Amino acid sequence: MTILKVTNLMKKFGGLVAVNGVDFSFPKGRISAVIGPNGAGKTTFFNMITGIYVPDGGSIELDGESIVKVKPHKITEKGIARTFQNIRLFGSMTVLENVMVGMHIHLKSGIPATLLSLPKVRQEEKLAQEEAFRLLEYVGLAHWMNEEAASLPYGAQRRLEIARALAAKPKVLLLDEPAAGMNPRETAELTGLIRHMQQELKLSVILIEHDMKLVMELSDHILVLDHGEKIAEGGPDDIRSNPKVIEAYLGKSAVEEEVAKQ
Numbered sequence: 001m002t003i004l005k006v007t008n009l010m011k012k013f014g015g016l017v018a019v020n021g022v023d024f025s026f027p028k029g030r031i032s033a034v035i036g037p038n039g040a041g042k043t044t045f046f047n048m049i050t051g052i053y054v055p056d057g058g059s060i061e062l063d064g065e066s067i068v069k070v071k072p073h074k075i076t077e078k079g080i081a082r083t084f085q086n087i088r089l090f091g092s093m094t095v096l097e098n099v100m101v102g103m104h105i106h107l108k109s110g111i112p113a114t115l116l117s118l119p120k121v122r123q124e125e126k127l128a129q130e131e132a133f134r135l136l137e138y139v140g141l142a143h144w145m146n147e148e149a150a151s152l153p154y155g156a157q158r159r160l161e162i163a164r165a166l167a168a169k170p171k172v173l174l175l176d177e178p179a180a181g182m183n184p185r186e187t188a189e190l191t192g193l194i195r196h197m198q199q200e201l202k203l204s205v206i207l208i209e210h211d212m213k214l215v216m217e218l219s220d221h222i223l224v225l226d227h228g229e230k231i232a233e234g235g236p237d238d239i240r241s242n243p244k245v246i247e248a249y250l251g252k253s254a255v256e257e258e259v260a261k262q
């Protein structure tokens, strides 16, 4: 079953076509990856799915419903949450508060009730804190709940971003280079966390990632972009041996060497 489907998706920046007529169906409850060399259009692709950019052509459907021209916060409410390539935490807020920020779309009390600090607001706030704590436990950061977010090691900040995205209770979680800057131990922990989120929380996960070991280990389905175009799609084994993919990453001579070896 498909959770997210893009058809003939297109985005231009002036004369540059960043994403050019891409078709792809992301399977529900699975881990998919979008890969490709630098500048291939991967982040632009995510930015269209999350409503940051309006496509210049094509369609995006979440569970069969068009989300083109829907505002980013509405897309989050509909069930798509994301993390960013450059970490975007509130550095001077605590770790717990950062997760609570991600929860606000589900809080019911309006601003007047909040300003008056009515009992129902205090109750809601308490429940939000408990839920945020559970999410921190889930990503292994509960012991740091009262620290300033900016004081956390880099790998932990990335996991905090994931906890904040989970606070929005998404169906689809988009991770933009989650392993960037991580050491091998942190990457191994992240791999386990992504697998758990898919299996236990029944999430559909879509990741952009340059760490091919992580991509090949986790992904059921891979979309490969180059210069904005889809050059391949398939499972890890298909992608690894696809000459177009090898060429895009390594250049033509490397492919000829590979072929000569076979």
Ligand SMILES: Nc1ncnc2c1ncn2[C@@H]1O[C@H](COP(=O)(O)OP(=O)(O)OP(=O)(O)O)[C@@H](O)[C@H]1O
Binding pocket: 013, 016, 018, 036, 037, 038, 039, 040, 041, 042, 043, 044, 045
């Ligand atoms: N806001 C923008 N204005 C103009 N050009 C842009 C903009 N955003 C992206 N581009 C260009 O679009 C192309 C695709 O960029 P994009 O960031 O989507 O690639 P990417 O695959 O995510 O790259 P990387 O792996 O380096 O993050 C690049 O040539 C980039 O310079």
